[in-house]
Structure formats: C-alpha cells, structure tokens
Amino acid sequence: QKEVEQNSGPLSVPEGAIASLNCTYSDRGSQSFFWYRQYSGKSPELIMFIYSNGDKEDGRFTAQLNKASQYVFLLIRDSQPSDSATYLCAGIKAAGNKLTFGGGTRVLVKP
Amino acid sequence: DAGVIQSPRHEVTEMGQEVTLRCKPISGHNSLFWYRQTMMRGLELLIYFNNNVPIDDSGMPEDRFSAKMPNASFSTLKIQPSEPRDSAVYFCASRPTGKGEKLFFGSGTQLSVL
Numbered sequence: 135q136k137e138v139e140q141n142s143g144p145l146s147v148p149e150g151a152i153a154s155l156n157c158t159y160s161d162r163g164s165q166s167f168f169w170y171r172q173y174s175g176k177s178p179e180l181i182m183f184i185y186s187n188g189d190k191e192d193g194r195f196t197a198q199l200n201k202a203s204q205y206v207f208l209l210i211r212d213s214q215p216s217d218s219a220t221y222l223c224a225g226i227k228a229a230g231n232k233l234t235f236g237g238g239t240r241v242l243v244k245p
Numbered sequence: 246d247a248g249v250i251q252s253p254r255h256e257v258t259e260m261g262q263e264v265t266l267r268c269k270p271i272s273g274h275n276s277l278f279w280y281r282q283t284m285m286r287g288l289e290l291l292i293y294f295n296n297n298v299p300i301d302d303s304g305m306p307e308d309r310f311s312a313k314m315p316n317a318s319f320s321t322l323k324i325q326p327s328e329p330r331d332s333a334v335y336f337c338a339s340r341p342t343g344k345g346e347k348l349f350f351g352s353g354t355q356l357s358v359l
Binding site for chain 2: 168176177178179180183222232233234235236237238
C-alpha cells in the first residue's frame with residue numbers, strides 16, 4: 135500500500151462547478167498535508183497546506199483534513215479551464231522530514 | 246530570487262553512459278531534495294539533504310545512483326551507468342527551515358536514455 139493514495143482521474147468538471155479531490159494516507163504519524171498543482175511539462179507548485187483537523191480556505195480553494203479517518207480533501211470552487219492540471223497530495227510526519235507524494239489526480243475543466 | 250536552478254533542462258544519452266544532473270538551491274534554504282517523476286510511479290523521493298548532510302537515501306534505486314552536496318549552494322545526482330529505465334523527469338527542490346515546510350521545485354531535467 136502506498137503511503138499517500140489518490141485517484142488518478144481524469145476528473146472532468148464543467149466550468150463554474152466544484153471540483154472535489156480526495157487523498158488518503160496510511161501513516162497515522164503524518165502531521166501536515168500539502169496540495170500541489172502541476173501543469174503539463176512544468177514543476178509542482180504549492181497551492182494549499184493544512185495542519186489541523188477541519189477546513190482551511192484560500193480564495194477558491196478549500197482544504198479539508200480528517201486525521202481520524204486519514205483523508206485530505208481539496209475543493210476547487212468556480213472551476214476555470216486554467217485549473218486543468220494534475221493535483222498532487224503530499225504528507226509529512228514532522229518538521230524537517232521528507233515529503234511523500236501521492237500519484238496525483240488529473241483534473242479537466244471543460245468550458 | 247532566481248529560484249531553484251537545475252541543469253541541463255534536457256539530456257539525451259545512450260545506455261551505459263554517465264549522466265550528471267546539477268542543482269543550485271535557493272540561497273538560505275538548508276534542505277535539498279531530489280525527486281524522480283514518471284507516469285507509472287509518480288513523484289518519488291530519491292534522497293534528501295539537511296545542511297549538506299544526506300539524511301535519507303532509501304529511495305535511491307540502486308548503486309548506479311549517487312548524490313552529493315559539497316556545499317550549501319550545489320548538489321549533483323549522478324547515474325553511472327545509465328539504463329533506459331532511468332528515463333524520467335528529475336526534480337530538485339529546496340526548503341527553508343521553519344517556514345511551513347514549503348518545497349520550492351526547480352524546472353526539472355528531462356532525461357532520456359536510449
């Protein structure tokens with residue numbers, strides 16, 4: 135079992151809709167989680183991070199963390215064609231440790 | 246700030262040749278990571294350094310791979326001899342201490358081993 139699991143997609147959503155991405159992790163020692171966006175042929179870039187249970191909102195993005203159930207969600211509201219990319223979930227056990235990535239979910243936003 | 250700088254951007258070589266990938270982290274960042282990305286396996290951590298010291302190299306596939314960080318501003322990843330299955334995008338990333346664990350990625354090196 136991989137430490138961080140994601141559905142590879144593609145997740146196809148119409149423009150203006152909400153895209154919902156989920157990520158599960160196996161190590162209960164994981165403390166912090168990150169969502170990276172990666173456009174085709176480009177490097178990953180951080181869009182959200184979350185440390186505590188509950189929701190964290192930043193613009194059109196909301197991250198949700200449930201440590202008891204070991205899942206992390208990313209919601210993209212009012213999806214735009216420019217949101218079409220692969221979204222990578224990553225977890226870390228403690229400060230200074232390595233970041234472990236899931237396989238990524240490809241999102242396609244159709245006009 | 247120039248960001249994390251990797252070279253070369255593209256490398257095409259023949260099986261059996263030595264390949265050296267280079268990385269210059271962001272100044273002041275004390276952690277450096279080498280990742281490999283393929284369609285099949287996703288983004289895999291190969292090795293990471295804290296303060297120029299290798300901390301975890303468990304992701305290095307085999308003895309053909311080696312990495313060094315002789316100083317805070319430079320790191321290399323060497324593959325000798327290279328094989329077609331090493332073809333991938335290799336990313337270097339750096340991270341400052343105490344700044345939310347945010348990784349800054351370089352543009353990557355696209356390696357093709359023929």
